[in-house]
Amino acid sequence: MNYLKELNAFHEWLDTNPLDSGAIVLWYTLMAVNNKTNWKDEFTVANLALQAKTGLSRQQLDRARSNLINSERILYKKSGRVNKAGSYSMVSFDTQDGHRTIHEPDTNRAQSGHAVTTLVKHKHKQNETKEDDKARESNPFQFFEEEGFGTLSATIGEKLGKLIDEFGETRVIAAMKEAVIYGGRNLAYVTRILTNPNSTKPKGASTHGKSGGTPQKSNDDSGVDW
Template structure:
């Protein structure tokens, strides 16, 4: 199985076959685990392992697995033994892997709106892998959906791009801050933009920026003057 080709095709397939973020996270995780087994037809993995790697709860894992099965992207065999892990198999997009019907269905759906070759070539000309969310990026998008309920497709693309730039740890920190402050996704995105504009690349730099901001507040508003509420759409102080 060609790992990169599967990732690219999966991303294209999602354009006409959208999946919940939890299912996307699970698919990436199963692909990574199957890669480690040198692409065995079937591989065993415990629910606890998948929960740890995806950040999904047991209920979310079950739902994501069901979504992937219904979409025809994986097969799953539950063990008959108690506390025995089930077996997974990835349904490849490659016709040479014996899944011609699935691939033909995908190709027909995609070509109904635009020729697949043209679509792939256009995106490869921009950047072959730029818009393919990594596992880390998919986890971030899933977390944002958990915190803020509804995230638009545009916002998902923004998160994906910012995660490529700043990394999963910083984006997660921004989402956690917005949730703690009982703010919405726009607030989190403002924090992320602010860090991006300042060139911040690590949690240590975030803490330093926080200290500078506190020092600024003390100097300007230490006399009891009311400080305006932080607006994340501004460039910052």
């Protein structure tokens, strides 16, 4: 599965298929888990683990999962055993994903053919690794978790989504990187950088807020670590 393509496709898909914030956070979380399994067609993850990663209650998790199932974005098999995690499958937006069409050569194929197939697989793997790195650099939700901003709960996911809608993914990522540099790993600090970039950084630091105009000073100092 191509991580970058899936993230971009999901973002576009939401324009015409709105989901509640819990379902959106759960989808991103399941994608991250699936990525760590090296894109297994089917993987298991416990409800408690998902609750910890998403910040959703059990009832919210069940509702978010049902929404993703009904929207045909995931497949889910409940385990028949007590205290056994259910299994998930991500429904790809790209059903013609190239690396899935490559198969091992049969025993009668020439050795050179096998070498070519192996080389193609290797190149696909390299491309996927590069694209996964690009996905992290272009996806604020993934960046949020991997850079230690905290648990991507439904509430935080909704706030982050609003920042993306207002400023765009590129500026939000840039502001988050700046927050990491200055030790302000929280959305309040990121928001301050975006809305009033000159107020939170040492003199001469680069800015990543709105372009044009003179930034206005905010009177809301709540939640900012100084």
